[in-house]
């Protein structure tokens with residue numbers, strides 16, 4: 137998304153290319169209200185929550201930075217299992233892979249064919265950042 141007159145609106149020049157590599161996200165400041173559990177970027181491509189920081193993937197067919205090197209099989213397996221390439225690390229929130237996991241093969245193949253048809257956009261999405269380790273417990277004084 138980009139900022140429009142009435143708030144964020146789709147940026148069609150960057151269609152499905154994921155989190156813009158040039159947009160560096162700083163640390164999220166705690167609000168002090170525990171009811172706020174996650175934060176999102178204005179572009180709707182970076183998300184910070186208890187899982188760490190995730191960045192929406194580049195789904196265009198670019199070979200170096202997108203799904204260019206993926207196969208239809210990798211893609212379907214990733215959406216069915218919630219694992220990177222269908223075999224790697226878990227795909228984290230807010231990617232709603234469970235919502236697509238039970239789609240028919242035909243639907244997922246059509247989705248893959250569509251993603252193969254959009255223009256390639258070179259955009260290297262930042263690596264996922266795991267949550268910061270909780271602070272070490274304070275050492276007891278004396279005995």
Ligand code: HEM
Nearest residue numbers: 190191192193214219220221226227228229230231232264
């Ligand atoms: C039909 C719709 C969608 C498709 C086909 C799709 C596809 C994908 C794929 C293939 C990946 C890469 C997984 C990997 O590297 O193995 C991914 C990652 C991701 N997607 Fe989606 N996605 C969809 C919808 C969404 C929506 C609606 C959101 C957000 C609201 C979203 C957010 C993300 C995020 C944050 C990641 C990175 C997750 C991580 O690093 O663990 N996706 N998506």
